[in-house]
Amino acid sequence: MTYCLAIALDEGLVFASDSRVHDSPDQVSTNSKMHCFGASGQRQLVLLCAGSLATTQAVVSRLQKDISHCAAVNLHTVDDLAAAADYLGEVYLQVQEQYDDSETASFILGGQIAGQRPAAMLIYPQGNHITTGIDTPYLQIGESKYGKPVLDRFLDLSTGLDHAARCAVISLDSTMRSNVSVGEPIEVLLYETDSLCLQHRVKLDAESGYLRELRRLWDMKLREGVQSLQPLPMQPLADIPENSGELPPG
Amino acid sequence: MTYCLAIALDEGLVFASDSRVHDSPDQVSTNSKMHCFGASGQRQLVLLCAGSLATTQAVVSRLQKDISHCAAVNLHTVDDLAAAADYLGEVYLQVQEQYDDSETASFILGGQIAGQRPAAMLIYPQGNHITTGIDTPYLQIGESKYGKPVLDRFLDLSTGLDHAARCAVISLDSTMRSNVSVGEPIEVLLYETDSLCLQHRVKLDAESGYLRELRRLWDMKLREGVQSLQPLPMQPLADIPENSGELPPG
Numbered sequence: 001m002t003y004c005l006a007i008a009l010d011e012g013l014v015f016a017s018d019s020r021v022h023d024s025p026d027q028v029s030t031n032s033k034m035h036c037f038g039a040s041g042q043r044q045l046v047l048l049c050a051g052s053l054a055t056t057q058a059v060v061s062r063l064q065k066d067i068s069h070c071a072a073v074n075l076h077t078v079d080d081l082a083a084a085a086d087y088l089g090e091v092y093l094q095v096q097e098q099y100d101d102s103e104t105a106s107f108i109l110g111g112q113i114a115g116q117r118p119a120a121m122l123i124y125p126q127g128n129h130i131t132t133g134i135d136t137p138y139l140q141i142g143e144s145k146y147g148k149p150v151l152d153r154f155l156d157l158s159t160g161l162d163h164a165a166r167c168a169v170i171s172l173d174s175t176m177r178s179n180v181s182v183g184e185p186i187e188v189l190l191y192e193t194d195s196l197c198l199q200h201r202v203k204l205d206a207e208s209g210y211l212r213e214l215r216r217l218w219d220m221k222l223r224e225g226v227q228s229l230q231p232l233p234m235q236p237l238a239d240i241p242e243n244s245g246e247l248p249p250g
Numbered sequence: 251m252t253y254c255l256a257i258a259l260d261e262g263l264v265f266a267s268d269s270r271v272h273d274s275p276d277q278v279s280t281n282s283k284m285h286c287f288g289a290s291g292q293r294q295l296v297l298l299c300a301g302s303l304a305t306t307q308a309v310v311s312r313l314q315k316d317i318s319h320c321a322a323v324n325l326h327t328v329d330d331l332a333a334a335a336d337y338l339g340e341v342y343l344q345v346q347e348q349y350d351d352s353e354t355a356s357f358i359l360g361g362q363i364a365g366q367r368p369a370a371m372l373i374y375p376q377g378n379h380i381t382t383g384i385d386t387p388y389l390q391i392g393e394s395k396y397g398k399p400v401l402d403r404f405l406d407l408s409t410g411l412d413h414a415a416r417c418a419v420i421s422l423d424s425t426m427r428s429n430v431s432v433g434e435p436i437e438v439l440l441y442e443t444d445s446l447c448l449q450h451r452v453k454l455d456a457e458s459g460y461l462r463e464l465r466r467l468w469d470m471k472l473r474e475g476v477q478s479l480q481p482l483p484m485q486p487l488a489d490i491p492e493n494s495g496e497l498p499p500g
Contacts, residue, residue: 149424152427154476165482169482190484198487202483202484210482213480217478219403225472226416226417234440
């Protein structure tokens with residue numbers, strides 16, 4: 001399994017991914033799921049990959065080759081992010097046809113092309129895509145549910161890049177606690193709107209002091225949160241009709 | 251969709267369920283998913299249901315009938331919780347055979363029989379079951395992922411009943427935020443070990459002041475939590491080889 005997410009804010013983009021790869025429970029390895037394709041001052045594109053490693057590596061390899069061989073269409077020539085997503089979808093469909101791998105993959109491609117707005121796109125196995133927007137500032141691929149509540153609570157377009165990055169790490173950490181097939185190192189990459197270059201990244205492994213401290217603090221705050229809640233307004237249940245299977249009205 | 255959970259602690263049991271039922275996005279209704287079968291001083295059993303409403307209602311109806319008709323095997327005659335779960339599994343298999351409904355269901359049956367330990371059982375469509383234990387103090391059915399992290403963080407056998415009940419409500423609330431097919435009212439029922447009667451319950455609807463206050467406080471604590479974290483130790487990314495698709499080692 002995998003968990004990757006991209007967040008598109010006014011200030012810029014946050015990309016985050018885990019690095020655990022497993023064929024089966026006894027075949028576990030580590031592999032970056034984050035790939036960068038850019039040209040400073042012109043465009044920056046970041047790709048996040050989930051699903052079959054053979055498929056995602058074949059797609060990444062093809063994207064690199066198309067750039068280095070100056071193919072008519074490649075990530076350095078496409079006019080906009082939607083065209084980039086269409087091109088990626090097309091490459092992905094060709095790889096699926098070539099190898100007939102039953103395990104699917106999914107991709108998030110995000111970034112900015114000079115003169116345009118930054119955004120992120122989620123590309124499906126059918127080759128089509130959806131994008132981030134005002135009401136949907138983030139996209140997820142892989143094991144997305146465990147880490148979604150914290151994103152739903154705190155992210156909107158005006159969230160600061162660093163604040164969003166912390167939410168992303170919490171989201172990944174919650175996922176790792178609940179699904180052992182998602183694991184460190186966590187990679188986080190920040191892109192500032194209109195910078196057209198990639199400036200900041202971090203890779204947090206299992207021994208990371210930051211991650212340990214984040215876990216300790218987050219756990220403490222949540223524990224305080226539960227303790228600060230009033231006890232539930234329980235009502236006596238004296239008159240429950242026995243054996244009826246029905247609870248009396250609340 | 252549905253989300254129900256049962257928590258088995260030294261102090262007793264917590265049962266919690268949402269109440270939203272939907273056939274399709276334009277057919278949404280409210281239905282309790284919590285059913286009680288008990289005899290004060292002898293045994294208390296609580297059933298939580300997820301999945302096809304036709305199936306779960308048929309199962310509940312059969313359980314009630316078997317009790318009122320004094321069938322040889324019913325929830326008031328079975329020797330222990332494992333036998334109760336086997337009997338429920340058998341009833342469920344019979345209902346599946348009778349109606350051939352492709353939509354499956356799942357059940358949690360928990361409680362205590364005089365002289366035995368309280369516990370909860372999760373019954374699968376195959377009729378078999380798993381139970382709570384020292385390392386697994388809770389069981390979930392339905393939309394289980396969104397609300398799992400908070401349970402993983404805070405529950406163990408020594409957790410107090412009321413504390414666990416608050417965790418259960420937070421777990422349900424996180425799930426309702428992320429999946430609109432899970433909805434109020436939330437029902438929570440507490441069972442105290444060796445009481446052999448059901449004493450406390452609460453039903454929280456969407457207008458519940460308690461739920462509103464819980465949401466406000468929890469949101470505030472989590473927000474404080476994110477703010478209390480140090481900024482991520484980002485590293486400059488000056489030397490990234492352009493177009494390679496590769497990030498430099500962290």
